[in-house]
Amino acid sequence: MGRTHKKVSIQRKGREWTRISAAQGVESALRMLEGRWKFLILFQLFGGEVRRFSELERAIPAVTQKMLAQQLRQMERDGIVHRKVYPEIPPKVEYSLTEWGQSLCPALDALLKWAELRPEKSAEKPAGA
DSSP: OOBSOGGGOOEETTEEOBHHHHHHHHHHHHHHHOSTTHHHHHHHHGGGOOEEHHHHHHHSTTSOHHHHHHHHHHHHHTTSEEEEEESSSSOEEEEEEOHHHHTHHHHHHHHHHHHHTOOOGGGSOOTTO
């Protein structure tokens, strides 16, 4: 089978990525990041930041408690976020990125730089021209 691209021909656990497996892998990764608030949560936690639920709520004022809790639970389940519960009253819960979650930072930086390279819409030629 052919390689996806010379830059995507890395081997992982003795396996070389193909066009199909690379597309499926990226699709799977993007599914983990789906959600209106996940990127905002990630950027609040990058750099080793530790935030309590209420701090995240204040930092992302448009999110509801229910949605923030749901997105954090999904990210915890996927291994991106670590949740630490302190046995005290009232309950104290802190969120931070796992090492794997923190490793998303360079990938998102690269995506942001890629997006900045997009040509202006007005400069694009209409289809069929």
